Amino acid sequence: MSETPPRLLVACFCAAWCRTCDDYVQVMDALKLQYAKPVEFAWVDIEDQAEVLDNVDVENFPTLLISDAQQVYFWGTVLPHAATASQLIDRVLSGDIRVTNAPDILQLDHRLRSSLFS
Numbered sequence: 001m002s003e004t005p006p007r008l009l010v011a012c013f014c015a016a017w018c019r020t021c022d023d024y025v026q027v028m029d030a031l032k033l034q035y036a037k038p039v040e041f042a043w044v045d046i047e048d049q050a051e052v053l054d055n056v057d058v059e060n061f062p063t064l065l066i067s068d069a070q071q072v073y074f075w076g077t078v079l080p081h082a083a084t085a086s087q088l089i090d091r092v093l094s095g096d097i098r099v100t101n102a103p104d105i106l107q108l109d110h111r112l113r114s115s116l117f118s
Contacts, residue, residue: 007038010089011112013053013063015046020080024062027082035089042116052115056108066092067109072100075108 012028014021025043032041046058060077066088067073073092078084091097100106 008066008068008089008092009040009042009109009113009116010035010085011042011044011065011067013044013046013058013065014061016048018061021061024080027080027085030082031085031089034086039089040116042112044112049115052111053108054111056104064088065105065109065112067113069113072102072105072109073097075100075102075105 010031012021012024014024028041028043031039035041044052046053062080063075063077064085065072065075074088074097078088088097
């Protein structure tokens, strides 16, 4: 039986060797407490979970993907501060953000959701 996907997914794409990512773990932990539900958080190591990325490049860290089951709201590198991610999440939850329609990012979201919620 598959788990019901959350209303909103915030996935952080990082790498084990990245020192900025090491520090961002604390930011993600704080966000998990702040947005306990209906937001699900996922940590995606770009090397350990390369199959999820397929042909999508992550150029800088941290890179966030924010989506729900129907659409992607954000894909991109953010400053490694809790306030930056929090503002993005708040904008999505309030409906004050445009959706992303890039086919490769939509496919990335689908692969990630399949790996997390199947």
